[in-house]
Amino acid sequence: MSTEYGNDTPGGPGGGAGFKKRIRVDQQLIADLVPAGARVLDVGCGDGALLYHLSHFKGADARGIEINRARVAACLNQGLSVIQGDAEVELRDYPTGSFDCVVLSQTIQAVGDPKGTLETLLRIGNRAVVSITNGGYWRNRVRFALGGRVPFPDDPGESWYDTANIHPCTIRDFVGLADEMGIKIEKCFAVRASGATREVYPWSAAANLFAVQAVFVLGWRSAPSEAG
Amino acid sequence: MGPRTGAAGADGMANDTGPQGTGGVTIDPHTLPGEFVTLAVEAPLDLDSGARLGPINVAYTTHGTLNADKSNAILICHALTGDQFVCGTHPITKRPGWWDTTVGPGKPLDPDRYFLICPNLLGGCMGTTGPSETNPATGKPWGLDFPVITIGDMVNVQKLLVDHLGIGQLFSVVGGSMGGMQVLDWAARFPERVFSVMPIATALRTSAQNIAHHEVGRQAVMADPDWCGGRYQEEGKRPHRGLAVARMGAHITYLSETALTRRFGRSLQARDRVTYGFEADFQVESYLRHQGITFVDRFDANSYLYITRAMDYFDMVEEHGGVATDIFAGTNVRFGVISFTSDWMFPTAENREIVKALNGVGANVSFVEIETDHGHDSFLMDVADYHRVIRGFLEGAAELRGEAGP
Numbered sequence: 001m002s003t004e005y006g007n008d009t010p011g012g013p014g015g016g017a018g019f020k021k022r023i024r025v026d027q028q029l030i031a032d033l034v035p036a037g038a039r040v041l042d043v044g045c046g047d048g049a050l051l052y053h054l055s056h057f058k059g060a061d062a063r064g065i066e067i068n069r070a071r072v073a074a075c076l077n078q079g080l081s082v083i084q085g086d087a088e089v090e091l092r093d094y095p096t097g098s099f100d101c102v103v104l105s106q107t108i109q110a111v112g113d114p115k116g117t118l119e120t121l122l123r124i125g126n127r128a129v130v131s132i133t134n135g136g137y138w139r140n141r142v143r144f145a146l147g148g149r150v151p152f153p154d155d156p157g158e159s160w161y162d163t164a165n166i167h168p169c170t171i172r173d174f175v176g177l178a179d180e181m182g183i184k185i186e187k188c189f190a191v192r193a194s195g196a197t198r199e200v201y202p203w204s205a206a207a208n209l210f211a212v213q214a215v216f217v218l219g220w221r222s223a224p225s226e227a228g
Numbered sequence: 229m230g231p232r233t234g235a236a237g238a239d240g241m242a243n244d245t246g247p248q249g250t251g252g253v254t255i256d257p258h259t260l261p262g263e264f265v266t267l268a269v270e271a272p273l274d275l276d277s278g279a280r281l282g283p284i285n286v287a288y289t290t291h292g293t294l295n296a297d298k299s300n301a302i303l304i305c306h307a308l309t310g311d312q313f314v315c316g317t318h319p320i321t322k323r324p325g326w327w328d329t330t331v332g333p334g335k336p337l338d339p340d341r342y343f344l345i346c347p348n349l350l351g352g353c354m355g356t357t358g359p360s361e362t363n364p365a366t367g368k369p370w371g372l373d374f375p376v377i378t379i380g381d382m383v384n385v386q387k388l389l390v391d392h393l394g395i396g397q398l399f400s401v402v403g404g405s406m407g408g409m410q411v412l413d414w415a416a417r418f419p420e421r422v423f424s425v426m427p428i429a430t431a432l433r434t435s436a437q438n439i440a441h442h443e444v445g446r447q448a449v450m451a452d453p454d455w456c457g458g459r460y461q462e463e464g465k466r467p468h469r470g471l472a473v474a475r476m477g478a479h480i481t482y483l484s485e486t487a488l489t490r491r492f493g494r495s496l497q498a499r500d501r502v503t504y505g506f507e508a509d510f511q512v513e514s515y516l517r518h519q520g521i522t523f524v525d526r527f528d529a530n531s532y533l534y535i536t537r538a539m540d541y542f543d544m545v546e547e548h549g550g551v552a553t554d555i556f557a558g559t560n561v562r563f564g565v566i567s568f569t570s571d572w573m574f575p576t577a578e579n580r581e582i583v584k585a586l587n588g589v590g591a592n593v594s595f596v597e598i599e600t601d602h603g604h605d606s607f608l609m610d611v612a613d614y615h616r617v618i619r620g621f622l623e624g625a626a627e628l629r630g631e632a633g634p
Binding site for chain 1 (some may be wrong): 291471535562564578583588589590592594595596597598613616617619620621623624625627628633
């Protein structure tokens with residue numbers, strides 16, 4: 001990913017103390033959106049960079065789910081609380097309202113059922129923070145319009161047949177789905193290729209053209225009846 | 229003949245036609261190193277069966293030093309045939325203790341940091357009250373008069389020991405296999421007395437397949453004429469053949485096909501061709517016979533019956549009205565669950581049931597499946613990923629516990 005700033009070797013909790021681990025821009029944005037001390041679930045937590053940040057610098061009760069065994073082990077080595085499993089399966093087990101915030105970072109496009117997953121996120125979490133790779137970014141459009149190739153942005157070495165992102169979408173696609181599902185987009189941030197981020201109007205055509213990624217803060221438009 | 233020494237292996241066993249064993253010497257466990265304490269003296273312990281038992285002797289070992297605020301104690305629960313000699317040289321087998329790979333200075337369970345307590349469990353045969361000990365009412369060995377015990381009873385006795393040691397809250401309770409069942413029972417029974425737990429390669433309930441294996445083992449013991457209806461001690465006999473066969477059968481369930489194939493394949497034992505007889509032609513036969521024979525030197529047949537039975541009865545889900553999420557409802561205990569890819573005795577799916585029950589109540593749980601091909605015995609082995617996870621989990625728990633941590 002062009003926005004990946006570095007992959008610090010995970011140290012033990014002791015070794016990690018005192019220096020701020022570098023996290024991706026979208027993760028930093030997510031971290032800033034999470035209230036201090038919140039109960040957070042990071043779905044698809046990777047090597048635990050965001051979890052580490054949340055638990056060490058935000059005092060959060062941060063948990064993670066990750067499907068890759070080696071990454072789970074890396075998380076546990078850092079003393080993080082992570083379950084190895086398929087998010088779409090594991091999420092079903094959590095009771096309603098278990099978390100203040102559920103984070104799905106760069107993962108919604110890789111799940112088999114994005115719609116069902118969004119619903120589950122907002123069942124077990126009072127809020128969901130979801131980041132996506134924007135298929136509407138202008139370079140992708142150029143790649144498709146002029147090159148005639150399906151745009152899989154920022155995934156060097158990944159082609160249409162082996163990418164994990166089986167459900168590519170644009171910011172506009174995502175906002176449309178949220179709208180259809182009765183999900184309220186409380187905040188929407190656009191991340192530029194430079195790493196610059198700013199809050200934007202979700203339907204912004206400019207954001208859909210110039211953002212490489214977007215981060216959404218989601219809640220229900222009105223609380224669903226089964227909640228609580 | 230004294231206890232067998234030397235590395236496990238099949239050397240010198242080629243001409244056996246069965247697990248003859250040594251006949252075994254009866255070792256008085258009270259002469260072994262370690263600590264002994266008598267508990268449940270004032271009031272006997274109410275067992276799950278309805279029987280009452282007391283006083284109860286507990287043999288245990290400790291490693292490391294309890295810190296001033298008693299916040300660095302870890303209880304290690306042994307499995308079916310383990311004992312209190314968790315690390316260092318076992319006083320009977322003269323081989324490394326059952327978890328020497330994991331317990332010791334510089335290892336994940338480090339006595340330089342933690343105060344490690346490892347008791348022989350109730351029903352065991354290494355000094356804790358069990359069927360081979362003397363029934364105070366008769367002055368004779370308990371034998372089958374010993375009450376049938378459960379995992380819960382074992383945990384209740386361990387809790388008496390922790391009380392005796394003056395430890396309010398254990399930093400962690402750790403164990404694999406049947407040890408993991410005790411760990412889970414601790415977390416459910418005394419959640420305020422444990423900060424974290426590591427159930428490894430275990431389950432919320434014993435599967436039909438495992439009950440079946442246990443039953444074969446018990447029948448092997450009871451089919452041995454020297455078992456004498458359980459009164460072999462009084463008769464001056466030991467059902468070592470039956471117990472050895474039980475061990476051979478059980479040992480297969482601890483391994484994996486891959487591990488057996490890699491280690492032995494179809495290799496012949498000290499011969500060029502098969503003998504067209506029933507000697508141990510194959511290395512794998514010889515190996516199993518050796519496992520059986522060495523086992524009877526350190527284990528009591530009736531203990532084997534009682535402890536496998538306790539495992540059979542283990543069903544935390546049933547205990548909680550059939551609702552798995554009720555087992556750990558409202559728990560503040562931090563869980564670290566570990567399974568192994570090649571374990572067919574306690575497969576990952578069964579370990580996941582624990583995770584599912586914990587997720588259902590929003591408990592703090594970590595889970596990882598370690599990739600190994602050693603089968604169930606992986607939990608005893610020196611597997612780098614596994615050891616890193618134990619270390620990481622305990623470090624994380626210590627950090628979470630903050631000032632009061634070890």
